[in-house]
Amino acid sequence: MSESEEKASSTSERLREEYRKHVKSQISLDLVDTISTIEQHHEQLLELCEQINLAKKQVTDSASNTKTTINTVFENFLAAVTDTVNERCQKLIEEVEKVQEEALDPLEQCSQMLEAKVREAAERVEQGKRLQKHGGVLAKDTVIRFQEEAGAMTSLPEVPALCAVPSVSVEFPSDPSLIEGMHQLLVDAGSVSRMGPVQITNIVEKPGALLVSWEEVDEDVSDDGIEFYLQCSTAGATDPKHATFICRYKGPDYSYLLRDIYAGESYLLRVASRREGATSLGPWSLIQSAKTTISHFRWQQRANSSWTIADEGRLASKVNSELEVLHSDGPLLTPGTSVLFKVACGGVGCSDEGLGLTCKPITGPEQLLYQGALFLNTQGCVFLDGVSRVTWLPAIQEGVHVSFAVERVSSIKLRVYIECQDKQVTYEWGVPDAHSGLYFVASFGEPCWRLSVH
Known part of the structure; x- marks a missing residue:
């Protein structure tokens, strides 16, 4: 092989080696990028898993809390109904006993008088029979006195007629019946919602404040005569079960600037609504945790100022x-x-x-x-x-x-x-x-x- 051919071969081999190194380096870089992409995808999947777990927990916890509320309400209702029924029953019985006592008192007196007269009449009958047996030996004056006494007993005492004596009874509603009315009341008691009708949709940080906005979930419902209630917990609250909520806004607006809160402190927020004519609030929204990192407005403090x-x-x-x-x-x-x-x-x-x-x-x-x-x-x-x-x-x-x-x-x-x-x-x-x-x-x-x- 000539020198020129050897140089050409050497150059070709060097180029092939550089190309192999380049390809290997590129593959390594591509692999790093691919691994990084997969890692990011893996982290996103984990975040989604956490999100779905939180969603499942929200459904499970809210359902459990709602069932507890239902049981508590109906237990209280049942206890209240039982107490009311017992009180009403006892009151009616006391009224019956009062009527009975007031009616029996004069009848008892009349009965005692009649029993005394019955005994007296029986005694006179026995007395008369004894006189009859000894009629031949009795003095005439004795017989005449007996006859006079017997004649005085012929009048009968006055006894009230049955129509004038109380016949105690009780009346209960029959149209609709008391039981049907109670049944309908229980059938209409309570309504389960998949989600509160009003939900907080946006919270914006402001200086020493939070701008809270909410919306009605059911867009088909009219907002005429509706009133919203925004409640905020005390500073630093994290557990809704133990948080103390204070009503900070009541009115028709769909947003409110929640002022005078401490920067960096967490607050729990919830909103509910009440329509015109309703006697109580509807279900509360999901509780949102929020805080502002922007310090509240303040005046400049200077020395020797007025x-x-x-x-x-x-x-x-x-x-x-x-x-x-x-x-x-x-x-x-x-x-x-x-x-x-x-x-x-x-x-x-x-x-x-x-x-x-x-x-x-x-x-x-x-x-x-x-x-x-x-x-x-x-x-x-x-x-x-x-x-x-x-x-x-x-x-x-x-x-x-x-x-x-x-x-x-x-x-x-x-x-x-x-x-x-x-x-x-x-x-x-x-x-x-x-x-x-x-x-x-x-x-x-x-x-x-x-x-x-x-």
Whole structure:
């Protein structure tokens, strides 16, 4: 073999070896990818198995709990019916005995009198027979006295007729009969549902709050005259059987912003409904566990301020007459959220006092009438970028609740809803960056003002 042929053969062998290594490496990589895919598939199957096990447990547990409820209800019902039947039976018997006693007392007296007269008459008969045997030897006066005494006994005492004497009886309903009525009551008692008619469909985290939404499972049922009840457990509850539930909302809405909850704490939620005319709530929904990881709204706490902050930053109290703008602890109000102010104490208020939103921190109350501020003063006048608006809201005073809700319209525009005492206004507000948050602010002078933020 020539040198050129040897080089060609060597090159060919090297290329074949490199190709084999490449193929082997590719196969190894493909195998790793395949194994990884199968492992992911295996994990997904395990998750599905866990999900189906949870589903089976939900069916089994709910059925068991429902059977326990049915047994308890009917045991209580049976006990109540037995007690009621016994009480009614005893009452009727007592009434019969009373009538019997009242009717027998005079009859017993009459009977005793008759028995005495019967005995007296029998004795007179025996006396007469003895006189008859000795008639020849008796004095005439003795016979005459006997005849006089016998004549006085001819009158009969008065005895009541049977129609005048009680004949005790009792009446029971017969159309429908008492038993048929009770039977129908039991037939109609209770109704089993595959699932509660109302279910929680969505829970969204908000600052120190949860936005809870629900829907009716049966879409064909009208929502006229329906009222929903949302209950929330105390913080940290995990076991529904031992949780303490508190009603947090009652009304016709299909969602509710559950405020004043602690970030990081778990809460159990459930909802039920009651239609107009119903005397009790329907079945509860599946219990949902939820929590918010977003801290609640709070005021900024600064040294040498005319405001004091309490209740974990929620409550602000004015301590002197210096007019100072109080800020939130950062740009906390982001699009899609709302802030609620509750005025615990307040005075009359001036035109430069009130509540508002700003794009950035401000140094004085006059800047609430500048560009980049939305201000509602205590008289109810709204200023948007320093321009007063036509529609006025109720005045801000003690006991009033004011809310600002913000949603994003575009990258440079927000829509703001302001509500005070059930009256609402809406504004389109151009801001430099509608994606970032806003500061909420309070500007008051007199030390009588105290307000909380939620």
